Amino acid sequence: MLTYYYSRGSSSLAAHILLIEVGARFDAVEVPISDGAHRAPDYLRINPKGRIPALQTPDGLITENAAILEYIAATHADAATVPSDAFTQAQARALCAYLGTTVHVAYAHARRGDRWANLDASLADMKARAPQNLLSCADFLEKHFVSGPWALGGKFSFCDPYLFLLDHWLTRVGASLDGFPKLSAHKAAMMARPATRQALAIYAE
Ligand SMILES: N[C@@H](CCC(=O)N[C@@H](CS)C(=O)NCC(=O)O)C(=O)O
Structure with a gap:
């Protein structure tokens, strides 16, 4: 259990x-x-x-x-939900690592800046940069990573629900998936799954 x-x-x-x-x-x-x-x-x-x-x-x-x-x-x-070949498994881990160490951290700079700095000016600066940093992550994923319809191509895998968080992180910093057709289609595909709902x-x- x-x-x-x-x-x-x-x-x-x-x-x-x-x-x-x-x-x-x-x-x-x-x-x-x-x-x-x-x-x-x-x-x-x-x-x-x-x-x-x-x-x-x-x-x-x-x-x-x-x-x-x-x-x-x-x-x-x-x-x-584990990819069947070694290369695609490595790609799944690469995406999860990128989401955890780069994308989530870029978001945390908007909400949890006090993990890294004390000065109000430093916190404000990190918060102000968060939308730009998250959009640049989205741009990378759209252009160089996500194949569609799922993150790794034709088959849903364990990293897809993690990629789904990108939409939430962008929305919370006042940005969106507009202008990212593959990521927007991924969000729609996730929303169509009963487990997501x-x-x-x-x-x-
Ligand atoms: N690298 C961790 C990050 C976990 C994390 O920071 N979670 C946030 C919620 S999304 C949290 O616990 N925040 C509470 C805090 O920072 O005090 C992971 O991927 O699980």
């Missing part, structure tokens, strides 16, 4: 979609970031990073979106 620690409005949406998509049996425990629950002692005992998401498995805790997504995919092989309904509650 799995326990998924999530927070509405956070990046935990990606693996939440995948858990539903593959038909995983899991308990979902909300740790609302807006209430500071992710920094409460009870949660820090589970995940000392104090970040969301986290997935408790029979073998221990997994943190980091990329690792959680790949674990879910690997342990639900029937759903076939089910997860979004939980996050909208």
Whole structure:
């Protein structure tokens, strides 16, 4: 049995979609970031990073979106969300790494600048640059990475729900997927999946 620690409005949406998509049996425990629950002692005992998401498995805790997504995919092989050849698997990991280390971090500069700086002017500068940085990530993905309809071509894989977050991150900094036809089509394809709509309904509650 799995326990998924999530927070509405956070990046935990990606693996939440995948858990539903593959038909995983899991308990979902909300740790609302807006209430500071992710920094409460009870949660820090589970995940000392104090970040969301986290997935408790029979073998221990997994943190980091990329690792959680790949674990879910690997342990639900029937759903076939792990690419079948080594090159495409590496591409899936490359996309997850880029989303986690570059795109998510570009977004965090708008919302969580206090991780990196103290001065009001520094925070304001990081926040002001976030739309430009995120749009430049979208431009790279549109022109050089996403094949369509799915991130890696004709087959849905575990990195697609993660790519879906790009739309949310852009929207929250006042930008959008307008002008990115492949990424917009990817968003529409994700929205057409029942698992995406089910997860979004939980996050909208
Ligand atoms: N690299 C981590 C980032 C996790 C992360 O920063 N999550 C955010 C929510 S999207 C969080 O926990 N924020 C709370 C905070 O920074 O205090 C991952 O991919 O899982």
